[in-house]
Amino acid sequence: MTQTAPAIKPSGLEGVVATQSAICFIDGEAGRLVYRGYDIGDLVENCSFEEVAYLLWNNALPNRTELEKLKRNIAAAANLPPSILAVLRALPSTSQPMDALRTACSALGSEDPDLKLNDPEANYRKAVRLTALLPSVVCAFHRIRSGLEPIAPDPKLSIAANFLYMLSGKAPHETVVRAMDAALVVHAEHGLNASTFACRVTAATLADLHAAVTAAIAALKGPLHGGANQDVMEMLLEAGDANTLEANVRSALASGGKIPGFGHRVYKVFDPRATFLSKISRALGEAAGNTKWYEMSQRIIPVVKSLKNKDPNVDFFSASAYYTMGIPMDLFTCIFAIARVTGWTAHAMEQHANNRIIRPLDEYVGPFDRKVAPLDQR
Numbered sequence: 001m002t003q004t005a006p007a008i009k010p011s012g013l014e015g016v017v018a019t020q021s022a023i024c025f026i027d028g029e030a031g032r033l034v035y036r037g038y039d040i041g042d043l044v045e046n047c048s049f050e051e052v053a054y055l056l057w058n059n060a061l062p063n064r065t066e067l068e069k070l071k072r073n074i075a076a077a078a079n080l081p082p083s084i085l086a087v088l089r090a091l092p093s094t095s096q097p098m099d100a101l102r103t104a105c106s107a108l109g110s111e112d113p114d115l116k117l118n119d120p121e122a123n124y125r126k127a128v129r130l131t132a133l134l135p136s137v138v139c140a141f142h143r144i145r146s147g148l149e150p151i152a153p154d155p156k157l158s159i160a161a162n163f164l165y166m167l168s169g170k171a172p173h174e175t176v177v178r179a180m181d182a183a184l185v186v187h188a189e190h191g192l193n194a195s196t197f198a199c200r201v202t203a204a205t206l207a208d209l210h211a212a213v214t215a216a217i218a219a220l221k222g223p224l225h226g227g228a229n230q231d232v233m234e235m236l237l238e239a240g241d242a243n244t245l246e247a248n249v250r251s252a253l254a255s256g257g258k259i260p261g262f263g264h265r266v267y268k269v270f271d272p273r274a275t276f277l278s279k280i281s282r283a284l285g286e287a288a289g290n291t292k293w294y295e296m297s298q299r300i301i302p303v304v305k306s307l308k309n310k311d312p313n314v315d316f317f318s319a320s321a322y323y324t325m326g327i328p329m330d331l332f333t334c335i336f337a338i339a340r341v342t343g344w345t346a347h348a349m350e351q352h353a354n355n356r357i358i359r360p361l362d363e364y365v366g367p368f369d370r371k372v373a374p375l376d377q378r
């Protein structure tokens with residue numbers, strides 16, 4: 001009698017379609033990324049982060065009146081409540097910024113005037129507030145842990161400019177603001193990644209939007225999802241120069257190690273987001289008169305490609321870009337969250353629009369027919 005081979009189950013839900021979505025399209029073979037029908041390159045070159053946020057939430061780019069209204073609403077919501085500042089002050093100064101962000105996001109839910117409402121209009125207002133407040137949280141915590149007073153946001157500034165201003169207290173250069181804005185655009189959305197899936201699973205229970213985003217931040221903290229750009233920068237700093245870096249990379253790959261910032265679960269070619277971040281890293285380096293980190297990064301791309309056939313992902317060039325901006329390395333993943341909250345909230349609202357609780361099956365591989373022995377005989 002011929003036995004049928006057991007079906008191969010996908011590990012990590014790879015290849016499994018979990019939902020239908022109109023928010024993001026990714027073609028990993030062609031290296032294509034699309035938000036709501038718009039190619040990422042078109043958006044980076046022609047739209048601000050606020051315009052992209054509006055697009056993700058409304059399935060349309062804003063006109064001038066709609067954009068100005070959104071900017072006013074963001075500015076009106078960006079100041080942290082005293083209770084949240086108290087929470088941040090109560091945290092140990094050694095707390096990881098992502099832990100502080102997760103804690104503050106959860107606490108912000110209790111302050112939100114729409115906390116008990118879950119209708120589309122209330123959730124839209126919550127999405128705007130969360131997008132306005134997460135940069136304020138990150139900057140306030142960084143200054144508090146540094147022994148400095150938080151800086152209130154400037155209502156005249158964009159999200160990108162305000163983040164840089166609240167972090168340092170100095171008016172940022174336009175080149176740096178543009179680079180930060182573009183970085184936020186390319187990080188805003190990326191389909192059903194781990195943090196977005198965590199967000200949708202939580203939203204599907206009809207938990208509030210703050211709970212869903214808190215779950216997403218918790219998932220993003222994991223080093224397999226959001227922490228690789230800090231690892232990339234630490235690798236560059238440890239090497240110090242291009243020759244040492246190449247030698248270290250070759251040695252690591254020869255011994256079976258992995259190089260942070262390379263390879264992606266979806267993309268089989270050069271990550272399109274890395275293409276734009278490479279340009280940003282180079283422009284920032286040239287503006288600062290120091291292209292060292294950009295050049296070191298470029299040096300190892302052909303090495304990893306030839307030895308492991310892996311291309312850079314979104315984390316690879318964001319590391320040198322953020323470092324050149326003067327942003328502390330342990331805030332790199334927080335920037336990811338500041339951008340991705342727009343995508344998370346778009347997915348949560350889409351989930352609520354046609355909701356069914358997410359409950360996949362698991363394949364049991366444990367034993368059967370075990371019997372309980374009396375306590376004294378175990």
